[in-house]
Amino acid sequence: MFLQVNDLKVEFSTEDGVLTAVDGLSFSLERGRTLAVVGESGSGKTATILAIMGLHDANTRISGSIHLDGQQIVGARASTLRRLRGERVAMIFQDPLTAMHPYHRIGAQITEAYRTHHKSSAGQAANRALELLDRVGLADPRRCFNSYPHELSGGMRQRAMIAMALVCSPDLLIADEPTTALDVTIQAQILELLSDLQKEFNSATILVTHDLGVVAELADDVVVLYGGKAAETGNVRDIFYRTGHPYTHGLLASIPRLDQPRYRLDAIPGSPPSLTDMPSGCRFNPRCLFASTVTDDLCNSKAPPLKAIAPGHFVSCHLDSERQKIADRLAAQPEHGEHS
Numbered sequence: 650m651f652l653q654v655n656d657l658k659v660e661f662s663t664e665d666g667v668l669t670a671v672d673g674l675s676f677s678l679e680r681g682r683t684l685a686v687v688g689e690s691g692s693g694k695t696a697t698i699l700a701i702m703g704l705h706d707a708n709t710r711i712s713g714s715i716h717l718d719g720q721q722i723v724g725a726r727a728s729t730l731r732r733l734r735g736e737r738v739a740m741i742f743q744d745p746l747t748a749m750h751p752y753h754r755i756g757a758q759i760t761e762a763y764r765t766h767h768k769s770s771a772g773q774a775a776n777r778a779l780e781l782l783d784r785v786g787l788a789d790p791r792r793c794f795n796s797y798p799h800e801l802s803g804g805m806r807q808r809a810m811i812a813m814a815l816v817c818s819p820d821l822l823i824a825d826e827p828t829t830a831l832d833v834t835i836q837a838q839i840l841e842l843l844s845d846l847q848k849e850f851n852s853a854t855i856l857v858t859h860d861l862g863v864v865a866e867l868a869d870d871v872v873v874l875y876g877g878k879a880a881e882t883g884n885v886r887d888i889f890y891r892t893g894h895p896y897t898h899g900l901l902a903s904i905p906r907l908d909q910p911r912y913r914l915d916a917i918p919g920s921p922p923s924l925t926d927m928p929s930g931c932r933f934n935p936r937c938l939f940a941s942t943v944t945d946d947l948c949n950s951k952a953p954p955l956k957a958i959a960p961g962h963f964v965s966c967h968l969d970s971e972r973q974k975i976a977d978r979l980a981a982q983p984e985h986g987e988h989s
């Protein structure tokens with residue numbers, strides 16, 4: 650397995666005490682595949698990927714394990730993490746201006762990113778930068794090379810940042826809401842570009858998004874996060890067609906329709922849980938339409954384990970065992986037995 654995350658925990662020390670933003674998350678990702686991480690605001694998406702990038706600060710406690718091609722990232726030395734970030738892992742941010750230096754020309758930034766990790770002459774690095782600016786679909790790579798970030802449109806800046814992310818041919822590309830700041834036509838173009846580039850580079854991709862339309866289009870595998878835990882994980886067909894978790898159902902029920910405005914995940918009634926006040930039992934139970942149908946007040950009292958409901962398809966919900974209980978009860982009744 651190329652990326653293997655096991656029992657990841659991310660805790661922040663704050664004035665309110667220790668807040669657990671990611672709580673026992675496990676998933677894996679093969680090369681050449683795209684994993685979508687979806688969930689409402691505050692569910693722990695960014696905290697998870699910052700852990701993979703080794704970018705959390707000293708006030709953050711990370712436990713569990715993250716193996717990238719066999720290399721342990723949790724607890725690795727700063728120099729190891731820096732090298733991984735330059736050579737193997739790259740990130741695309743929602744806002745390119747956070748990743749780019751405002752006062753340096755784009756070409757200089759890309760060539761510097763390249764030369765930090767590769768022995769090459771300034772001329773070779775510049776050629777590599779121009780090649781990538783061309784590859785990401787910028788009409789005039791040379792003009793872009795010589796521009797400052799603010800001189801480009803939002804879509805062009807996003808392409809330039811993708812070029813910068815790809816300059817060292819990363820094996821793992823992480824995109825955190827890469828298109829939410831762009832208008833819809835440009836979004837579609839950037840997503841198509843990401844999909845093409847992934848095939849070309851055979852990289853593993855983690856895509857953080859609020860948008861299930863994007864998931865349907867680009868993802869192979871999906872992790873649905875709720876309150877820092879996986880509510881459901883599986884391949885994209887399992888998630889869309891054999892949905893196991895009521896939260897995922899809720900997300901899908903609000904998928905965009907042509908006759909309605911584009912939706913965001915907050916279409917589910919109620920609000921996401923607060924880190925300082927997590928509901929007992931299943932974290933989703935206060936918003937769940939099915940919690941009252943499960944017996945023994947289980948949803949309120951016991952956290953459901955993440956269980957396989959089919960090979961590779963995991964769901965954390967008591968409904969499944971409830972269904973099983975009902976089925977067992979029916980099977981035990983004599984009239985059922987007699988007719989079978």
Ligand SMILES: Nc1ncnc2c1ncn2[C@@H]1O[C@H](COP(=O)(O)OP(=O)(O)OP(=O)(O)O)[C@@H](O)[C@H]1O
Nearest residue numbers: 661663668670689690691692693694695696697924
């Ligand atoms: N440095 C920090 N110190 C304290 N709490 C933090 C810190 N960073 C994040 N959090 C909290 O951790 C939780 C998860 O945050 P995270 O940024 O991972 O959410 P997210 O899923 O990326 O949300 P969004 O969709 O809004 O980007 C949130 O409740 C957030 O307030």
Ligand SMILES: [Mg+2]
Nearest residue numbers: 694695696825
């Ligand atoms: Mg985030």
